[in-house]
Amino acid sequence: MLDGLDAVDEPMSTYMLEFKISPTFRAELATQLGECHTLVGTRRQSMANEMAAVRQLQVQREELDVLTSTLRQLARTVIHDPAARRALALDIRIPRKTRLYIDLTREFVNACRQEPYATLLATVQIDADQLDDIEARVGVLEMLYEARKRAGSAAVQATTARDEGFHILQQMVRLLTLRMNALLRTHPELP
Secondary structure, three states, X not given: OHHHHHOOOOOHHHHHHHOOOXXXXXXXXXXXXXXXXXXXXHHHHHHHHHHHHHHHHHHHHHHHHHHHHXXXXXXXXXXXXXXXXXXXXXXXXXXXXXXXXXXXXXXXXXXXOOOOHHHHHHOOOOOHHHHHHHHHHHHHHHHHHHHHHHHHHHHHHHHHHHHHHHHHHHHHHHHHHHHHHHHHHHOOOOO
């Protein structure tokens, strides 16, 4: 539409000025159109970043699940006292929410380091190195969790910016359309 308007001959170009379809207005419209293309690309990249962050979080969570589940199963073989099982959260279902999972896993690891649990767990070869490994992985999981939250927020902001950009573009196109319709109604002799 803009290319067609830029290529019009007389008397149409003069009439367009009368109806405020100036080169400046058309340039602003072209600029907004370009900005909208950029906003679409930015949103697409933000969505891809969020998907990648979600996948990284899932992979880390799955790996950590295997380690902690194995550790919990081993701990259950030597810890039978209900109070001890409660202290180590051995009978608590693993939370689906990542934030809760991170907190519970940290509590579990910290409890495993305490006596008398550390000595009991050593009998099934659960040692400080394994607990350190799990603790480090929980730290990575927490960083990935925060990264996923930031990526999600960036995707929402990119979507909002895109929508606002297209709203402005839609208003400008509507204004152009109304002005062109008025011009053509006023000058029916134009093809």
